[in-house]
Amino acid sequence: MLALLAFGIGVLIVLLGIGIWIRHSGKRQYLGNILLPCCLIVLSLIFLVITFGFRDEEAGPALIPRLWIYLILVLSGITLWQALRGRDKAAPKIERPSLLAMTMAILIGYFLVMPYIGYFLSTFIFIIVMLHLLSYRKKILIYVIAVGWCVCSYLVFYKLLYIQLPLGVFEDLFYKFL
Amino acid sequence: MELLGNLGTALVALLDWQTILAMAVGVVLGILGGAMPGISPSTAVALLVPFSYNLDPRLALILLVSIYQAANYGGAITAVLINTPGTPSTAATCFDGYPLTQQGKAGKALGIALLTSCIGGIFAAIVLILFCVPLARVALKFSPAAYFGVAIFGLATVASLGGGNVIKAIIAVLVGLLIETIGLDPISGIYRFTFGSDLLYDGFALIPALMGLFAVSAVFEQFAEWTGLDRKMEKIDNMLPSFKELWSLKRVILQSSVIGTVVGIFPGAGGTIASFISYDTAKRTSKEPEKFGKGSLEGLAAPETADSASVGGALIPLLALGIPGSATDAVLIGAFMLHDIVPGPLLFKDHPAIVYGIFASLLVANVLVFLIGLYGNKLFIKMICVKDAVLFPLILVVALIGTYSVNSSLFDVGSCIGFGFLGWIFKRYGYPAAPVVLGIVLGKLIEYNFRRGLIMGGYSVFFTDKLAFFVLLLAMLSLFYPLIKAGLNRLRKGKQS
Numbered sequence: 001m002l003a004l005l006a007f008g009i010g011v012l013i014v015l016l017g018i019g020i021w022i023r024h025s026g027k028r029q030y031l032g033n034i035l036l037p038c039c040l041i042v043l044s045l046i047f048l049v050i051t052f053g054f055r056d057e058e059a060g061p062a063l064i065p066r067l068w069i070y071l072i073l074v075l076s077g078i079t080l081w082q083a084l085r086g087r088d089k090a091a092p093k094i095e096r097p098s099l100l101a102m103t104m105a106i107l108i109g110y111f112l113v114m115p116y117i118g119y120f121l122s123t124f125i126f127i128i129v130m131l132h133l134l135s136y137r138k139k140i141l142i143y144v145i146a147v148g149w150c151v152c153s154y155l156v157f158y159k160l161l162y163i164q165l166p167l168g169v170f171e172d173l174f175y176k177f178l
Numbered sequence: 179m180e181l182l183g184n185l186g187t188a189l190v191a192l193l194d195w196q197t198i199l200a201m202a203v204g205v206v207l208g209i210l211g212g213a214m215p216g217i218s219p220s221t222a223v224a225l226l227v228p229f230s231y232n233l234d235p236r237l238a239l240i241l242l243v244s245i246y247q248a249a250n251y252g253g254a255i256t257a258v259l260i261n262t263p264g265t266p267s268t269a270a271t272c273f274d275g276y277p278l279t280q281q282g283k284a285g286k287a288l289g290i291a292l293l294t295s296c297i298g299g300i301f302a303a304i305v306l307i308l309f310c311v312p313l314a315r316v317a318l319k320f321s322p323a324a325y326f327g328v329a330i331f332g333l334a335t336v337a338s339l340g341g342g343n344v345i346k347a348i349i350a351v352l353v354g355l356l357i358e359t360i361g362l363d364p365i366s367g368i369y370r371f372t373f374g375s376d377l378l379y380d381g382f383a384l385i386p387a388l389m390g391l392f393a394v395s396a397v398f399e400q401f402a403e404w405t406g407l408d409r410k411m412e413k414i415d416n417m418l419p420s421f422k423e424l425w426s427l428k429r430v431i432l433q434s435s436v437i438g439t440v441v442g443i444f445p446g447a448g449g450t451i452a453s454f455i456s457y458d459t460a461k462r463t464s465k466e467p468e469k470f471g472k473g474s475l476e477g478l479a480a481p482e483t484a485d486s487a488s489v490g491g492a493l494i495p496l497l498a499l500g501i502p503g504s505a506t507d508a509v510l511i512g513a514f515m516l517h518d519i520v521p522g523p524l525l526f527k528d529h530p531a532i533v534y535g536i537f538a539s540l541l542v543a544n545v546l547v548f549l550i551g552l553y554g555n556k557l558f559i560k561m562i563c564v565k566d567a568v569l570f571p572l573i574l575v576v577a578l579i580g581t582y583s584v585n586s587s588l589f590d591v592g593s594c595i596g597f598g599f600l601g602w603i604f605k606r607y608g609y610p611a612a613p614v615v616l617g618i619v620l621g622k623l624i625e626y627n628f629r630r631g632l633i634m635g636g637y638s639v640f641f642t643d644k645l646a647f648f649v650l651l652l653a654m655l656s657l658f659y660p661l662i663k664a665g666l667n668r669l670r671k672g673k674q675s
Contacts, residue, residue: 036607040349047356050371059632061363061370064625068356075349089343091606096404103401104599107394107574111591119582123575130571134404145568153579161232163583 007049011042029090033083037076044072102133118168120150189538200237201539204244205546209558211245212252213264214569217396219249220505220612224392225573227513228385228580235517236532240539242513243493246506247299247543250449250485251551254291255558258478259284267449267485270457274470274477281473289418290475291482292551294431298483299544301435302442302490306497307537310526313498317523323631323639327649329623332501333616334444334656344661346609354617355624357382364622365629377589382597384512386581386590387618390597391611392509393577397570398602404566418552423475430460430476431483438484442491442503444656449488449504456484490540496521497533502619505612511619516584 015038022031048069054062082088094100110126127146136142157163167174211222223245230238253265258275271291278287320328333351360371361381372378434456441452460480461470470477492503500522502508514521525533551558581594601611631639631646640646 032603032607036603036609037349040353044356047371054368054370055366057366058636059365059629061366061368063632064628065356065359065370068352068359072349072352072356075345075352078345079349089608091608092403094402096401099404100398100401103398107595107598111578111588111595114591115588119579123579127571127575130574131567134567134571136565136567145572149572149575157579157583161583164586165579165582166588 007046015039015042027084027086030083030086030088032091033088034080037080037083040072040076041080044069044076048073099133103130106130106133114168115166116168118170118174119165120154121168121170123153124150187534189542196237197240197535197539200233200241201244201543201546202550204241205248205543205550206554208245208248209252209255209547209551209554212249212268213255213558214252217573218265218392218505219246219253219267220509221392221396222249223506223509223513224388225576225580227388227509227516228584230513231516231584235519235529236535238517239510239513239532240535242510243536243539244543244546246510247486247489247540248547248550249506250299250489251292251295251482251547252558253485254295254482255288255555258287258291259559265449267453267488268481269450270453270481271478271485273457273481274472274474277471277473278475278478283473286419286423287478288555289552290423290427290478292548292555293419293424294427294434294479294483295486296544296548297431298435298438298485298487299489299547300541301432302439302487303537303540303544304490305439306490306493306540310494310498310533310537313494314523314526317499318527320523321631321639321643321646322627322634323643323646324649326624326627326631326640327646327653328499328501329620329627331649331653331656332495332499332620333624334653343608344664346607347613348657350604350609350611351613351617354614354619355621356617357387357614358618358621359625364626382593382618383585383587383590384515384618385584386594387597388509388512388615389577389581390594390599391601391615393573394594394598395601395605395611397573397577398598399605400566400570402602402606419475427475427479430464430479433459433463434480434483435487438487439491441484442488443494444503449485449492452484452488452491453481456480486544493536493540497525497536498523500525500623502616505615508612508615508619512615515619 015035018038019031019035022028022034027034047065051062051066051069054060056062079088106126106129110122114122124146127149128142131142131145153165157165207226208219208222211217211225212219223242226242226245230241233241249265250267253263253268254271254275256264257268257271258279260276263269263272275287275291278284317328358381360378361369362379363370369379437456437459438449438452441455442449457470457477457480460476461467464470464474464476466474466476488504492507495501495503496507496510500511500520502511511521519525519529519532577594577598578591581590582588584590601614604611604614631643635642640650
């Protein structure tokens with residue numbers, strides 16, 4: 001496990017180095033096109049190393065994963081070569097990078113706080129924050145949509161489908177009143 | 179006779195109010211899902227898969243198949259009214275649909291799209307009913323080696339999902355296949371690639387992968403090119419074309435129904451290719467080819483009929499062999515798996531009520547698409563105008579709660595977000611996300627049958643079993659045909675220059 005961790009850190013350093021080199025070379029527009037196959041190659045190599053710990057038999061557990069890994073390595077090598085030679089299609093420019101990054105961060109935050117403050121409150125906050133972020137102008141409607149969704153999900157998922165949604169610290173309060 | 183008897187029983191079973199409600203809800207959601215640019219039929223079906231978990235399997239699958247069928251017509255609404263295909267397969271509908279709207283004939287254009295879509299759908303449903311049962315009977319005799327070949331043939335779908343770069347599509351499918359190997363090995367019973375975490379003992383569940391790769395990544399894609407502009411639609415007038423106009427389209431409708439169904443049967447072809455082939459054939463065989471692209475009724479009817487017919491065609495390999503013919507079919511396999519049902523030849527023996535229920539519901543769903551489309555279009559157009567600022571955050575919330583609801587697992591929710599990132603990054607750099615799902619769906623089938631074949635007869639079994647050899651050869655040809663074709667084209671260009 002330690003060896004794997006050291007390998008992972010080493011690989012990250014190499015990838016970072018490749019990234020910095022690409023940014024300062026003439027292939028800046030192919031940064032992602034080059035890094036993605038690099039990541040796939042690294043992940044495949046990690047998986048390949050793990051397969052050597054499996055029982056070695058003709059139709060054993062290592063057979064199929066190794067087959068997929070070898071194919072990924074070969075084909076990723078080809079795409080990497082194409083990207084390095086500038087034969088790949090460069091990814092389109094992201095028009096609103098800040099909006100996208102904020103959305104991703106908010107989504108991760110929503111997932112992380114859900115077990116602590118519960119599904120209903122976290123969803124209420126998530127909808128309000130997202131609608132504000134997307135410049136939705138009707139302020140009252142934002143709250144109506146957030147409350148409406150929470151009520152709908154309570155009725156459909158909790159009452160109708162009997163799904164135990166995460167309630168977090170409000171669990172006792174929830175069972176007391178609802 | 180047995181087929182007719184079963185079908186009759188299934189049709190009678192459809193008269194139950196719950197089934198009719200499931201079909202009606204499916205049709206409405208399908209039309210809306212198909213009409214929203216940015217939501218493909220596969221996304222629309224994927225979003226609803228987890229919610230079908232608590233339903234009776236027959237009802238759940240009828241609901242999802244109805245969404246699939248209706249989404250193809252839904253895509254035509256925006257294609258005709260605002261020149262924006264709601265689904266990729268309705269791109270060819272824009273060519274003549276939008277010019278008709280510009281001429282003030284939006285109602286007639288939508289009416290023809292609706293009617294031809296339903297006729298194409300019913301035609302394909304009849305073909306599905308006639309061919310599925312005999313094909314499944316043949317498939318029952320397949321050896322594991324032959325079944326491995328069939329599953330590899332199913333992977334040929336990637337050729338069309340690649341969006342131009344087949345190598346990247348194959349990498350995407352391989353990533354899906356590798357993801358599927360995570361967890362307990364079904365044959366040796368050892369844990370693979372779990373990194374010591376018990377959360378990975380069962381591998382990644384299919385629903386988080388579906389939700390992440392189709393829904394979450396689609397939202398990220400929309401936010402990456404966010405304009406915040408609202409959709410504005412034309413008002414529509416009288417919707418039904420005259421009988422004379424419809425009669426003049428009979429040849430195109432029949433021709434496109436056949437093309438759509440046949441193309442749909444082949445894994446990898448799907449509605450988009452069917453509609454373009456059909457449009458091209460209609461133009462070449464038309465008495466008025468000069469009208470194409472300027473509001474030709476034939477030009478509108480051809481892609482719409484073929485697109486709708488491809489649904490029934492694509493369901494043939496799914497139900498009879500258990501291999502998906504399109505991205506939406508891969509999602510449907512996920513729905514089958516969610517209910518512990520394995521699609522394939524045994525489906526007809528073990529779950530006849532489900533399979534004949536799907537047959538019958540396809541016939542009825544097309545009639546419902548017509549009725550609901552005819553009377554509900556004005557309402558749908560208003561609903562499609564819902565602001566993206568409201569729609570996309572709600573899609574994220576639906577995807578996450580849908581994922582959670584299946585296993586009540588927060589790990590699944592995290593996986594869903596992870597798959598969303600993976601799907602977005604893949605799509606951004608030209609690796610399609612749908613093949614990843616295809617790999618996850620077919621992974622177990624391929625590994626299990628390959629290793630079983632190997633245990634039973636060694637590597638030689640794939641050459642001595644004639645059927646296995648033939649199917650594998652066919653699979654390799656379809657998988658690598660685009661690469662061979664591209665190589666030949668390059669050679670030809672090189673010689674010319």
